[in-house]
Structure formats: C-alpha cells, structure tokens
Amino acid sequence: MTTRVPEAEESAPTRAAAAGTATRARWFVPVLVGLGASVLGFLGSWVPSGWGDEAATLSAATRSWAGLGRFLENMDAVHGVYYGVLHLWLDVWGPSLLAARALSALGVGVMAAGVVVLGRALGGPRLGLLAGVVVAVLPRTTWLATEARSGALVAAVAVWATVLLVTALRRRSWGWWAGYAVLVGFGVSLWVFLGLLVVAHGVTVLLARPGRRALTGFVVAAAGGGVLAAPVLLRSAAQSGQVSWIPGLGLRTVRGVVVDQAFGTDGLLSLPLAVVCWAAVAWVLVRAVRAGRGAPGLSTVVVALPWLVLPTLGVLAYSLVSSPMYTPKYLAFSVPALALLVGEALTSLRTRAQVVGALVLVALLAVPSYVTERRTAGKDTSDWAPAVRFLAGSARDGDAVVFTEMLGVSSSARAIAVTYPAAFAGLDDPTRLQTAEAQGELWDGSSTVEDARDALLTAPRVWLVADRALAEDGPERAALDDLGFAVADEWQGAHTAVVLLERAG
Secondary structure (H helix, E strand, C coil): CCCCCCHHHHHHHHHHHHHHHHHHHHHHHHHHHHHHHHHHHHCCCCCCCCCHHHHHHHHHHCCCHHHHHHHHHHCCHHHHHHHHHHHHHHHHHCCCHHHHHHHHHHHHHHHHHHHHHHHHHHHCHHHHHHHHHHHHHCHHHHHHCCCCCCHHHHHHHHHHHHHHHHHHHHHCCHHHHHHHHHHHHHHHHHCHHHHHHHHHHHHHHHHHCCCHHHHHHHHHHHHHHHHHHHHHHHHHHHCHHHHCCCCCCCHHHHHHHHHHHHHCCCHHHCHHHHHHHHHHHHHHHHHHHHHCCCCCCCCHHHHHHHHHHHHHHHHHHHHHHCCCCCCHHHHHHHHHHHHHHHHHHHHCCCCHHHHHHHHHHHHHHHHHHHHHHCCCCCCCCCCHHHHHHHHHHHCCCCCEEEECEECCCCEECHHHHHHCHHHHCCCECCCEECCHHHHCCCCCEECCCCCCHHHHHCCCEEEEEEEHHHCCCCHHHHHHHHCCEEEEEEEECCCEEEEEEEECC
C-alpha cells in the first residue's frame, strides 16, 4: 500500500529550493557583467599619470575629518560627499592613487550590473545582457574606471535610481518610493547635475501615464530627495565661481555632445564607434515612431531617451543663458541610457551570429580609445608618473625637495607629492607651509628658498620638482644656484621637470 504525502507538504521544500535557484540565476548575469566591467576598467589603470583633478581628490580625501570639513566650507562642496566616501575607502585600503581609482572601477561594475537589471526589467533578459556588455566597453565607461573622481559612482547611482523608479511605478508601493527618494538625495549630493536625471525621470513618468497615485508618489519622492540634497545644493551654489574655467559653447561643444561624452576624446579614433552607436539609436527611434504611441507604459525608449537627452539639453541651455557649465565628463551618467538604446537595437537582429558580430564590432571600435586612455600621458597629457619614477630611482632619505608653481593651473608642483606620497616619504620639504589642513586650502603653501636657507644648506642634495618652464629660469632655481647648488642630474617631460642638485665642490 502506498502512502501519499500531502501536496502542500511535498511541494513546500521544492518551492523554496526553486525560489533560491531562481534568485541566484536572476543575479548571476548582472554580477558576472559587473565583475567583467570592473576588471576591464581596472586593467591598466595604474599606467596613466595622475593629474590635477586627481591630486585635488587625494588632497581632500586624505586629510582629517575636521580638516575636510574646513576645506568644504571654503571650496569643492559639490564633491564633498564623494570625498567622504573615498575617505572611508582609503582608511581601509591606504591613501594611494591606485586605491582611489579602484573605487571607480568598482563603481563602474555596479553601474554595469544595474544596466543588466534595468534592461531586463524593460525588455527582457536579452536586452539586459546586451546593454550591460555595451555599457561595459564604451570608452567613457572605461575612462571613468581609471579616474579618481566621482563620475563612476554617480553613473552607478543614476542607473540604480532608475531601477527603483521603474520598480516603484510597477509595484505601486510607498516603500519603493522611499528608497528612490533616499538614493536620489544621495546621488544629487554626490553630484548636483544628477538633479537633471530626476527631471528626465519626471518626463518618463508623464509618458508612461501610470496613474495619479504613481504620479503623486514620484512627486513626493523627488521632493524628498531634493530636501535631502539641499545642504549640498545650497553650499555648492555659493561656490559656483570654481567652474569659471569652463569655456563657452562653440563648435567644440558639438563634438563634446556627439563624440566625447560617451566615446572618448580621441577625435577621429572615437568617431567610427560614435557613428555606429548613434545609427543604432536612430534605428530604435525610427522603429518607435513607426510603431506609434501605443498603450501607455514603460519601455526602453520611454525610460532611456529622456535620460540621454534632457540632462545634456539642460546643461547646454544653462550655459547659453547664464554661464558656461558644459564639459563632456559632467554628463557621463547619461552613458547607460545610450547603452540601453544600443542594446535595444541589437535585440532586433535575427540571429545569434549577427548579435555576436555586432558586439564584436562595438568592442573592436572601442579598442583605440581603451588603449589611449591607458597611456602614461592619457590624462590631460600629464607626465607625473615618469617624473616620480625618475626621482624615486635616485632619492635618498634626508634629501630635500623644493617645488615650483605649475604654470597655467592654480597649484604648485607639490600636487605631485600629494598624488604620489610614497615617492616623497623620505624627503625633507623645508619650504612647506602647512596651511591646507589648518586653513581649509587645497594645497599647502610654500615659503621662499631664502626663508629655508639654513635647512637647505644642511641637506646633502636637493630635488627641484618644477614646471618645465621654471626648471632653469624660475625663482626657486635661481635661489638654489645662489646657495651653491649645481645640477647633478635631471629629467624633463612635456610639462614637468625634475632636477637633482648637489653642493658644488
């Protein structure tokens, strides 16, 4: 005689196991694509020289919390949340340029994983996978992974805020709107331009026509996010003069929008990839127009097109009527929207061979930019890394170091020591005035060589780290010559020079 187990008792463990398997499967592809994007971005990130923006990052994020607070009272409040996050990261991994860049590589992975999740929610697993792969190889993404600034984290927040938006619109739960509000508040505090993404989200909500309850949820959540970000917004507005270096709109702006913003800054090298991707976007839009308005709801075009277009238009409009504010890297958080539209185009290909061929084409066209980004001079033609290697190869404990100004930028060559502190750890810096931490300034000041005369005369050797134009004729070099120092060795790059001087005789 056979005894039958009740169906509910028999299936409960099976359902639990199946649910666990489904959860693991659901997250396998996003995690895999995210890890791939992080690894791809991190590879070679140790090659490019650090440059002024990254030096500013390390200057802010490596000081004490009290010192960081004083600094943000004076300047760079717009980056304050990022500096705080990086401060915590560097407390764990150590204060180095590579560690700071590693956080960006991690951010790129989180962004790519989010694109997979978002694409799957809008168009199914195929769209999620294709869009995730595309965003991982786009040049702006791989550049973000090598940059010790907030861009990668901002892009990640933009993607996951959009994931929460789509989820909240579909599930109609106030809990999801609360999560959206918190993430928007954090994102706008991380980078104020992310507020323009909320405007794009508003257009998406209107196009989707989700009903009065969902519209109310969005308005309340967006307002809540604005309240959370208000302290950073107000402080940043008071420091708006810090972006006075941005040039006005012109022909270069067209290149910035069409090419540089998503495809790198290599000019003709970036153009083929830009043409292919914009053609794919155009194809998706043509298909959407031909299909007509259709029933209201969320789709790739409804979500991605406002995200791609409106933040850029907003910055351009502000630059036109007020003061210049457009620079391509500021809108890097729109790159995932482009990847979603390109992924949508790829889903229309009929065979797996066509899809694989298209992905290979995109990846191959991205290779020149990927290689260029990872050259020693890949960041603003900076030559700091070889300069530091030259110094580190011969420096001895007890040597002194003197820094000149860096012409054309508001910093001294001491920014190089901030970026590569290990290379300067055993050197005396007798002209340094420790003003950055105490007074909330970006860089320590410098006294004159004459003021540090006694300390320099007791040093066996002096390293002069200089703007190339000041290495021979600058005031620091002239003063060291007057103290009886003569050149023993030197290195010159495109912008920087390092000179080893010893006492004559």
